[in-house]
Amino acid sequence: MDYRECAHVVEEYHRVRGNGRHFPELLAALGHPERALRGMQVVGTNGKGSTCAFAVAALNGMGLRVGSMPSPHLQEPRERIRVDGVPVSEEEYAAACTEAVDAIRATGLAYNASSLHAAAAAAHFRRAGVELVAAEANIGGQRTVVRKFGLDVKVLTGVGLDHTERLGESEAEIARAKVGATVDGDHVLLGRLSAEAAAAASEVLAGHAGLTVWRLGREILVEARDGGPGGAPLVDVRTPLGVHRDLVCTLPGVHQYDNLALAVAGVDALVQRGHVPAYRDERLRAGLATTRWPGRLELVASARVGQWSGRVLLDGATNVQGLATVAPEIARHARAVDRVPPVVVFGVMREKPAARMLAALPVEWPVVMTRSGSGDAADPAALFALRTAAGAARSDCVEPDVTAALGRAGKLAGEGGLVVVLGSHKLVGEARTALGLAPA
Helix, strand or coil: CCHHHHHHHHHHHHCCCCCCCCHHHHHHHCCCHHHHCEEEEEECCCCHHHHHHHHHHHHHHCCCCEEECCCCCCCCHHHHCEECCEECCHHHHHHHHHHHHHHHHHHCCCCCHHHHHHHHHHHHHHHHCCCEEEEECCCCCCCCHHHHHCCCEEEECCCCCCCHHHHCCCHHHHHHHHHCCCCCCCEEEECCCCHHHHHHHHHHHCCCCCCEEEEECCCEEEEEECCCHHHCCEEEEEECCEEEEEEECCCCCCHHHHHHHHHHHHHHHHHHCCCCCCCCHHHHHHHHCCCCCCCCCEEEEEEEECCEEEEEEECCCCCHHHHHHHHHHHHHHHHHHCCCCCEEEECCECCCCHHHHHHCCCCCCCEEECCCCCCCECCHHHHHHHHHHHCCCCCCEECCCHHHHHHHHHHHHCCCCEEEEECCHHHHHHHHHHCCCCCC
């Protein structure tokens, strides 16, 4: 298959429901490419992609080749398979996808898109000679197919109420689902958790033998201060292996300090496990300073849509916790130039708690309701009704097309104003394409 054919086939698999229980059979049909892999598996409600991006950059700084498999993609499916943080080419993606699809057909079993992407990534890593991976679990932990890769460093970034229909209605249930990926002998890293989630996680971990557990705020400590290049913060991270000072945090937002700390602790866990060699801190610093992660408080400082030019801030905040986290950063961007409220382009998937997400936005921020091209996207007219019921700004409106929504938001923001795209990774990806940004 060529790249276009593969993209079409992947869309078909997105319509297949399944929990990945047959994934071991698929790996066997591929000749078990996962057996060569070592590294970390990252789960959590938010922060998985950023933590993996930090970890990949850090390991690259040590001269190591690293595979990663973020989910979902923003603009093109090939973004889901990366080597050293760079998406594979169309030809490489097509080869890996074809290998995975052939293996799926050989098993005669039903698989969903998550299984297809994970199998394709493992096949490509084998072909490219990549054995070290930072694998992001798309949803949950106990049921994620990447659990079958057997990676023995497990990272939980945090827990929030998202995907409740699959994972549970409370933080305790969701924590159990995510920590459920743990097996005896693992090295487990826990991010900041509520008391409810921490108790549930401890309960699950108590059922396993031979674990090493590091917790953010206990075994892992982080401090940040100003003074980095270009105004970037400097971060110190302490783990049981030592103190790593003056690490540049290139990703914006104070929440990224914790993600950076978990990534560094994950690297130290890999060292302790013997998966990567001991390193010098200057190499860690150099690698982390190259970290980039598109669509997460990504500022396009000189954007143009039609006749409008100004700033566009892109963030794939897909749940209430994510929106509450980035809202202060958005306000800071707005105050930095003209103190005029930002204009939000907002769209979500139907399964998301849209009313609560809209309620997390200040009422004085105008919102242009829109939708991505996904068949699972919520109706923007329904979003407008929710916003109106909660007390909307007078300039709130509906634009079903993403490009038109950006143009409308630009007019509301005024020349040089700030437009913010929020609510869905798919929406952010379509906005990046409309702004002329290449997949990254």
